[in-house]
Amino acid sequence: MTSEKEISYIPKIIVAIDGFSSSGKSTMARELAKRVGYIYIDSGAMYRAVTLFAMNHGLIAGDGNVSKEELIRALPSLDIKFQPSAGEDGIQHTLLNGKDVEQEIRSMGVSHNVSPIAEIPEVRQRLVEIQQEFGKDKGIVMDGRDIGTTVFPEAELKIFVNAGVHERARRRWRELVQKGTDINFEDVLRNLEARDKIDTTREVSPLRKAPDAVELNNDAITHEEQMEWLLKIFQERTENL
Ligand code: CDP
Numbered sequence: 001m002t003s004e005k006e007i008s009y010i011p012k013i014i015v016a017i018d019g020f021s022s023s024g025k026s027t028m029a030r031e032l033a034k035r036v037g038y039i040y041i042d043s044g045a046m047y048r049a050v051t052l053f054a055m056n057h058g059l060i061a062g063d064g065n066v067s068k069e070e071l072i073r074a075l076p077s078l079d080i081k082f083q084p085s086a087g088e089d090g091i092q093h094t095l096l097n098g099k100d101v102e103q104e105i106r107s108m109g110v111s112h113n114v115s116p117i118a119e120i121p122e123v124r125q126r127l128v129e130i131q132q133e134f135g136k137d138k139g140i141v142m143d144g145r146d147i148g149t150t151v152f153p154e155a156e157l158k159i160f161v162n163a164g165v166h167e168r169a170r171r172r173w174r175e176l177v178q179k180g181t182d183i184n185f186e187d188v189l190r191n192l193e194a195r196d197k198i199d200t201t202r203e204v205s206p207l208r209k210a211p212d213a214v215e216l217n218n219d220a221i222t223h224e225e226q227m228e229w230l231l232k233i234f235q236e237r238t239e240n241l
Contacts, residue, residue, distance in 0.1 A: 019161030043144030
């Protein structure tokens with residue numbers, strides 16, 4: 001007879017969800033992790049935390065120029081962690097050197113500076129090491145730009161998410177307005193376009209669909225349809241393990 005424990009057993013794999021800014025990948029990744037009892041890691045939050053550190057330490061000049069040497073020297077001392085569902089919002093919070101920076105890292109100031117910081121090879125190397133450590137026991141869903149290509153090229157399930165830039169900008173603008181940010185739609189659109197360009201053309205780990213990733217364009221599907229699709233693929237990939 002099959003025990004209840006066996007029925008509810010979910011094998012541990014690595015799920016890599018990559019895609020463009022505001023394509024809804026974080027929501028998908030977070031929900032999947034919750035449904036299947038996996039750890040969820042938002043790798044973008046880590047690049048945002050390094051950016052916030054650089055901004056707070058005067059390492060980014062008014063013209064956007066980054067004091068790279070100083071930032072690279074500070075990297076080993078940066079401690080980035082996640083606190084699961086800390087706040088009332090039920091969303092995990094990012095901790096930078098022990099301080100909750102979840103709200104600050106989502107600001108437009110950070111969004112404006114993050115892609116140039118994420119282009120620095122030493123920054124990527126350090127964060128990729130931490131991300132690989134998070135995934136060493138599998139049972140993880142991580143979202144970002146290079147998860148299926150660089151962080152976990154051996155991930156058992158890779159998803160590449162996209163949607164049109166106007167639809168993505170509308171989503172991000174609505175999200176920011178709902179949080180009370182006074183922001184113009186055009187500024188959000190310009191920021192997404194600028195980041196897409198840097199993220200897809202940088203030399204180290206540019207945003208690319210891994211050859212073995214399953215592609216999803218979620219321009220015209222509902223949130224529920226998207227989750228149903230994702231859970232079905234997850235089940236297919238794990239059922240024979
Ligand atoms: O929230 P949004 O989807 O706009 O972006 P994010 O996932 O928070 O990532 C912010 C930025 O970090 C991206 O625009 C990339 O420049 C960088 N990033 C990266 O280079 N590699 C990752 N794995 C994740 C983010």
